């Protein structure tokens with residue numbers, strides 16, 4: 372069955388991948404981005420009322436990786452609250468028949484508790500990401516409220532860090548895996564020192580973006596009114612990722628320096644994925660080694676933008 376689907380954040384990293392897979396399935400897409408629809412404006416979505424959507428994917432969020440959240444909490448609160456409120460209001464008023472699928476964040480969890488769905492609204496998020504985390508908790512609170520009062524149907528997906536081809540190339544701060552690749556390639560090409568943040572023992576897990584998009588599309592068809600973690604279920608220290616990249620780029624891992632004065636964030640961040648496994652028992656993720664090889668190949672293709680000589 373082909374569907375009418377509206378997507379916010381459609382030109383972002385996940386949005387691009389998701390749209391291309393939805394298009395392959397023949398769905399009719401309305402793709403929104405910050406250029407064709409300013410979601411901070413209350414009436415910005417009214418122009419899309421002509422269609423009645425089967426699904427709305429709300430992917431847009433105002434954030435960047437690295438230490439960006441430390442320095443922009445005020446803007447993050449205002450912009451994300453405005454966007455989420457406007458999108459939810461429009462859904463309730465004009466598109467209540469649509470299934471609403473949106474993104475949570477792993478940093479909403481209290482790092483001292485197990486990262487299991489029941490704890491999403493429990494305890495305190497890590498202080499460096501507090502504001503962003505709380506806006507995502509409020510988005511989820513909005514889903515619960517609209518479901519309770521109006522019976523609207525939602526799905527909230529909580530991703531671990533995504534990686535793969537098609538990440539942004541416009542100079543915004545990068546999630547660690549892309550920054551590691553960028554720095555190690557620069558070390559290889561230009562002999563620049565490779566300086567990573569922290570002592571490299573902090574751990575993260577990765578999910579290949581194409582896998583994430585497939586999982587999201589699958590769960591959107593089968594799961595109603597729930598919040599589900601989407602992770603690999605296995606995390607590795609930053610050093611491990613750096614070693615894998617060094618092997619593929621041809622750079623000596625022993626030449627890497629670690630700056631313990633830089634942003635570290637959570638020491639560990641591995642989502643409990645029991646619910647995901649119950650919902651999709653047969654789904655296998657792209658192995659890390661393969662996903663990393665593909666991501667590095669894409670980096671080389673984008674060399675001019677991602678690792679320019681100056």
Ligand SMILES: C[C@H]1O[C@H](OP(=O)(O)OP(=O)(O)OC[C@H]2O[C@@H](n3cnc4c(=O)[nH]c(N)nc43)[C@H](O)[C@@H]2O)[C@@H](O)[C@@H](O)C1=O
Pocket residue numbers: 434435436437438440476477478500503531532545546547548550551554566567568569573575609633634635636637640
């Ligand atoms: C999904 C989630 O993702 C983000 O949270 P994060 O996981 O803390 O951020 P990250 O990917 O930038 O770093 C992961 C780890 O890697 C270490 N690290 C080492 N060396 C580099 C480095 O060179 N660059 C970066 N960026 N990190 C480095 C860094 O110190 C940290 O320990 C938030 O944007 C948040 O908004 C969010 O939702």
